[in-house]
Amino acid sequence: MxxxxxxxxxxxxxxxxxxxQGLEVGVFFHVGINTFHGREWSDGTLPAASFDPTELDTAQWVEVARSAGARYVVVTAKHHDGVLPVAPRGPPTT
Structure with missing residues (x-):
């Protein structure tokens, strides 16, 4: 069209x-510091140092998405709460 x-x-x-478009079904994962504080939303005041997901099983997330028919996943690397949820390669930033 x-x-x-x-x-x-x-x-x-x-x-x-x-x-x-041909992939049709995908899953977006929005993971932020608030996830590990039992909150749906945060305002950027949670301490960045409190993000330490030692038992995070992202392979399990992908398997669940795949079993639901998803053909791709997107992980939000930095959301509205201002914390980049990956291991830093330099000085921490928020």
Whole structure:
């Protein structure tokens, strides 16, 4: 399906967009510091040092997503709470 652009030329999905559409089902994981404090939301005041998920089984998350029919997953690396939930390679930032 195409539609005209502002200048009248047709707009069509790129091959990459068609591939993405073909995947159909995906899962987004939003993991932040609030996850490990039993909160749905946080306001950026939780201490970054309290993020230390020693028993996090992300392979299990992917397996559950796969068994539900997902063909891809997206992990939000830094959400609204301001903490990057990965091991730092330099000075910690929030």
């Amino acid at each position: 195409t539609q005209p652009s502002a200048d009248g030329r047709p707009i069509a999905p790129t091959p990459q967009q068609l591939t993405w």
